[in-house]
Amino acid sequence: MASEQKVKILKNTELVPGVGKLVVSCDDSPLPGQFYMLRAWEREPLLSRPISVGRADQGELSFYYLVKGKGTRLLQALKEEESLLLFGPLGKGFPKEEGSVALVGGGIGIAPLIELSHRLPAAPDVYVGFLDTPYALEAFRAQTLAVATDSGRVGHKGFVTELLKPESFDAVYACGPTPMLSALKKLCEGKTRLYVSLEAHMACGVGACLGCAVPSGDSYVRVCKDGPVFLAEEVEL
Ligand SMILES: Cc1cc2nc3c(=O)[nH]c(=O)nc-3n(C[C@H](O)[C@H](O)[C@H](O)COP(=O)(O)OP(=O)(O)OC[C@H]3O[C@@H](n4cnc5c(N)ncnc54)[C@H](O)[C@@H]3O)c2cc1C
Ligand code: FES
Structure with a gap:
């Protein structure tokens, strides 16, 4: 059940320029795929910002954020021991599927897939794509981990969707930019069940x-x- 709570920042670290990981003290047990509305300010900006649960483990919640505008800049500025308002957990999580499963994440869209990778009955095959520098790869529980970068700096040079063979999986779970999700939808059609966040x-x-x-x-x-x-x-x- 969603509630509002003030939580303490345990850690706020930069993973690569413009991407951070925020760890707070919180005993909630959200489902993978759920999110919270985060607020670290009084009046401005008016609205709280939705951020997915990146990890929920042992009394800690982790959020991965890409700095885009005012709200995420304020999240980036948070220091240890400061506090944050959380409202959630919100939304429906990823449905459970039997059989072989692939996770496909693009950029900061990897965030909800990290928690999912730890909650599936068996470690999944994970496919992740980034513009140039990957991050948070070690946070996944993965049977295999395939990386693609647009620049070719790490892993396959090109789109992560070029690596996936959808017919090998009973279900694919994906989160990332809309063009990636559109490409996946075409790729998976008639071959496997695709869930998108x-x-x-x-x-x-x-x-x-x-x-x-x-x-x-x-x-x-x-x-x-x-x-x-x-x-x-x-x-x-
Ligand atoms: C369910 C859900 C889960 C999310 N999980 C994460 C997460 O785990 N990590 C993360 O970094 N971000 C996540 N986001 C996106 C995040 O909420 C936005 O990037 C954030 O609200 C931007 O706020 P801002 O004040 O920094 O930027 P703003 O000043 O509000 O916007 C800056 C730029 O980002 C664009 N933008 C703002 N919100 C969105 C959005 N929701 N989708 C696409 N573009 C947007 C604006 O059009 C503008 O161009 C999630 C969004 C949703 C709906
Ligand atoms: S944000 Fe109000 S209905 Fe979804």
Whole structure:
């Protein structure tokens, strides 16, 4: 059940320029794929910021963040012992699937897949793509770990989707930029079940404002309440 709580910052470290890992003290047991609304400021910006659970373990929650604008810059500035307001856990997590599973993450989209990799019955095959410098690879529990970078600096030079053979898996779980999710949807069609975790601008985070609605067939779904995880065929990508 979602609640608001003030938590203490245990660590806030830069992983690569512009990407950080924030660890807070919290006993919650969120499901992989759920997220929290984070707030480390009083009035400005008006809205709290949705960030996925990166890891929930032994009384600690970890969040991975990419610095984009004012909210994430304020998260980056947080110091040990300072506090943060959390509202959550929110949304539905990744559904459980039997059989062989692949996780596909692009950039900061790897975050919710880290916790998922630790909660699956068996270590999954993990495919991750980055622009140039990978991060947080050691945080995964993986049977195999395949890395792609656009620049070719590490691993396969090109898109992570070029490495995946969807017919080898009973299910694929993915999170990352929309072009990556669109490419995956085409790749997986008719071959395996694909679950995608979506991002949208959010205000309330609990399904009340419709600010995060995305098209689904001839209707809409709310990313915060009905998702953020959807079967790929349920949403437009
Ligand atoms: C369910 C969910 C889980 C998320 N998990 C993570 C996570 O684990 N780590 C992480 O770094 N980010 C995550 N995000 C995205 C994160 O919420 C936004 O990047 C953040 O709110 C930007 O806030 P800001 O104040 O720094 O930037 P703003 O000043 O609000 O925006 C800066 C730029 O980012 C764009 N932007 C803002 N919000 C989003 C968004 N939701 N999707 C795409 N572009 C956006 C804006 O259009 C603008 O161009 C998640 C989003 C959702 C909906
Ligand atoms: S953010 Fe308000 S309905 Fe999703």
